[in-house]
Amino acid sequence: MSDRSLKLAINNHDLAEAFFEDTRLLGIMAPVKDYQFCWQLNSMLGMDFRINNDIxxxxxxxxxxxxxxVFEFKEPTGSLAHYVYKNQFDGEYLLPEFKHLDFLWLMKDDWVSDPDLQQFIQQVKSLNGVQLVAELTNERIKNKEHLVF
Structure with a gap:
């Protein structure tokens, strides 16, 4: 086989699987502007979410x-990173299988225990305008590769 006939292809499925290793994902229904939602997270939960145009x-x-x-917050102690995605833009959805969700909250780069996740869910549910918070398991997400940055 000559070098010219060798083709490389990116396997998006494997890339998405690696990206989602040791992550937790929350789906949030909150019909508010993304900056208002992140402002509430910052002021009520003591976080520092900021928009990251690079991702x-x-x-x-x-x-x-x-x-x-995508809004990003990296915890100052530890390696846990938080990402809040807006799920809708101009009539299209980042995850079309979850059209009822306004935001997706991805926690990655460190383990989040079940009790810690439940605490996040309860805190987010207490924010103004939040109607629903639920964990999204990897099996339920059809378009995982849309979240990879």
């Missing part, structure tokens, strides 16, 4: 680009 998600659908904002 904004761009999807091309129907010959058009759609941009989904």
């Amino acid at each position: 904004e998600i761009r999807l091309n659908k129907k010959k058009r680009d759609y941009y989904f904002s």
Whole structure:
């Protein structure tokens, strides 16, 4: 086989699986602006979410680009990173299988125990405008690769 006939392909499935190793994902229904939601997280929960335009998600659908904002907060003690994605942009969804959700909260790069996750869920449920908070398991997410930055 010559070097010219060798083709490399990116395996998006394997990439997504590696990205989601040791992560927890929450789906949140809260019909508020993304910056208002993150402001509440910051002021009520003592976090410091900030928009990160470098990891904004761009999807091309129907010959058009759609941009989904991502807010980031890295805990100062430890390696746990938090990412809040806006699930909807101009009528399109980052995860179309979860159209009822406004935000996705990904916790990665460190283990989050079940009791800690339940505490996050209860804290987020207490915020103004939040109607639902639920954990999304990997098996339920059909378009995981849309969350990879």
